[in-house]
Amino acid sequence: MTNVVRVGLLGLGTVGTGVVSIIQRHQEELQHQVGCPVEVRKVLVRNKNKARNIELAKEIVTEDIEEILSNPEIDVVIEVMGGMEQTKEHIARALQAKKHVVTANKDLLAVHGAELLKIAAENGCDLFYEASVAGGIPILRSLSDGLSADRITKMMGIVNGTTNYILTKMSQEGSSYEDVLKQAQELGFAEADPTSDVEGLDAARKMAILASLGFSTEVSFDDVTVRGISAVTEADLHYCEQLGYTMKLIGLAQRDDNRIEVSVQPTLLPTEHPLASVHNEYNAVYVYGEAVGETMFYGPGAGSLPTATAVVSDLVTVMRNMRLGVTGHSVLVPLHEKVLKEANEIEAKHFLRLRVLDKAGTFSTITSLFAEFEVSFEKLLQLPVEGEEVAEVIIITHKTSEENYEKLYQRLTALDVVESVESSYRVEGGN
Ligand code: NAP
Ligand code: HSE
Numbered sequence: 197m198t199n200v201v202r203v204g205l206l207g208l209g210t211v212g213t214g215v216v217s218i219i220q221r222h223q224e225e226l227q228h229q230v231g232c233p234v235e236v237r238k239v240l241v242r243n244k245n246k247a248r249n250i251e252l253a254k255e256i257v258t259e260d261i262e263e264i265l266s267n268p269e270i271d272v273v274i275e276v277m278g279g280m281e282q283t284k285e286h287i288a289r290a291l292q293a294k295k296h297v298v299t300a301n302k303d304l305l306a307v308h309g310a311e312l313l314k315i316a317a318e319n320g321c322d323l324f325y326e327a328s329v330a331g332g333i334p335i336l337r338s339l340s341d342g343l344s345a346d347r348i349t350k351m352m353g354i355v356n357g358t359t360n361y362i363l364t365k366m367s368q369e370g371s372s373y374e375d376v377l378k379q380a381q382e383l384g385f386a387e388a389d390p391t392s393d394v395e396g397l398d399a400a401r402k403m404a405i406l407a408s409l410g411f412s413t414e415v416s417f418d419d420v421t422v423r424g425i426s427a428v429t430e431a432d433l434h435y436c437e438q439l440g441y442t443m444k445l446i447g448l449a450q451r452d453d454n455r456i457e458v459s460v461q462p463t464l465l466p467t468e469h470p471l472a473s474v475h476n477e478y479n480a481v482y483v484y485g486e487a488v489g490e491t492m493f494y495g496p497g498a499g500s501l502p503t504a505t506a507v508v509s510d511l512v513t514v515m516r517n518m519r520l521g522v523t524g525h526s527v528l529v530p531l532h533e534k535v536l537k538e539a540n541e542i543e544a545k546h547f548l549r550l551r552v553l554d555k556a557g558t559f560s561t562i563t564s565l566f567a568e569f570e571v572s573f574e575k576l577l578q579l580p581v582e583g584e585e586v587a588e589v590i591i592i593t594h595k596t597s598e599e600n601y602e603k604l605y606q607r608l609t610a611l612d613v614v615e616s617v618e619s620s621y622r623v624e625g626g627n
Contacts, residue, residue, distance in 0.1 A: 197626075576589070
């Protein structure tokens with residue numbers, strides 16, 4: 197082991213700047229923990245003439261990746277530049293050159309994580325990615341270390357700050373979806389293209405990473421059922437509240453006998469559920485383990501310093517492993533074959549909002565259909581619509597299988613007495 201750890205940093209944007217700042221400001225603590233100084237030797241950027249709000253010697257910043265990948269003096273590569281194929285190539289090359297890698301790149305890991313972890317193991321290198329899920333919350337380490345003795349059966353996460361911010365502001369302040377999305381962009385939570393936030397793709401990538409680690413299997417982005425929040429209306433949020441629920445974009449990963457389901461969708465939670473009180477851009481992950489029971493991890497899910505804390509903590513682990521001579525052993529081989537549940541194995545409650553004809557017989561037609569599918573009502577609300585001969589009916593069902601619910605939903609939309617099915621959401625929590 198060298199008497200200084202030399203880092204090559206790919207990217208000096210929001211997260212990269214935070215990484216440099218923490219390494220500079222917390223040098224004493226880092227040295228105390230790992231026994232030697234940590235030095236940022238080279239930083240890759242797209243444009244080295246761009247003004248930066250961090251002080252770095254001019255010769256450290258480069259636009260040439262070879263100054264890092266082919267540099268024998270670099271021990272650890274920190275990738276915080278984002279991107280897919282080219283970035284994957286850089287990480288693979290770094291590992292093949294026996295450099296340890298720390299990354300915050302959820303997009304890449306959700307698709308190529310298993311392949312990159314294999315390359316890391318083959319080359320005796322560490323590959324850590326704590327910052328890829330829920331920013332500053334040490335959730336991956338909690339799963340792989342703190343809860344390693346347990347068998348995790350359920351994880352529910354608010355893992356996207358932008359959508360949580362939007363839903364909070366819409367429901368608490370009555371703001372419009374478009375206005376709050378703009379605010380989230382201005383505040384820097386949203387991705388460059390916010391489609392991946394609002395359509396649930398960012399959360400789905402994070403849930404694929406969480407489920408892989410929590411269930412010791414290989415879940416990829418394509419295995420996650422995804423629905424975003426772009427169609428959620430203020431009326432939906434209002435009725436949720438009236439019935440005692442809060443709507444959140446929930447990433448759910450659940451397993452029963454090693455058959456798993458992973459989804460991201462707008463979900464109603466009872467207002468007393470711990471995840472219902474996670475507001476604004478904050479993230480939280482609820483984890484249920486067979487032995488430990490319920491646990492919850494809460495904190496900032498994005499931003500420069502919170503995310504950089506997770507990145508630098510991974511760097512500390514790499515450095516400790518280097519000192520102990522145990523790098524490359526941290527890569528866990530999945531224990532279980534991935535088996536996804538079929539629609540008839542996924543059970544959930546549902547919220548339904550219908551516009552129905554306000555006349556005698558409507559209700560009995562609807563209840564007969566529910567009876568035919570053996571779906572019972574848990575809660576029911578009917579409100580006349582002013583000036584129209586229709587009523588709004590809001591139903592919370594008891595649990596039924598996805599397959600059964602889908603068939604019921606199709607038949608409901610075809611009923612003469614139902615003018616339209618305005619919305620339908622999954623309901624979690626409670627009995
Ligand atoms: P960012 O602010 O856009 O910064 C990206 C940096 O990488 C910039 O310095 C850019 O150089 C450099 N870069 C990008 N492409 C490059 C290329 N092809 N060659 C050389 N340099 C390149 O991004 P960020 O928000 O820091 O995010 C970085 C990564 O962390 C992403 O994978 C993101 O998903 C992940 N992440 C971010 C957050 C967050 O809160 N921001 C949280 C968790 C994870 P220039 O400065 O010269 O343009
Ligand atoms: N756009 C992401 C979010 C950034 O809103 O959570 C952190 O991954």
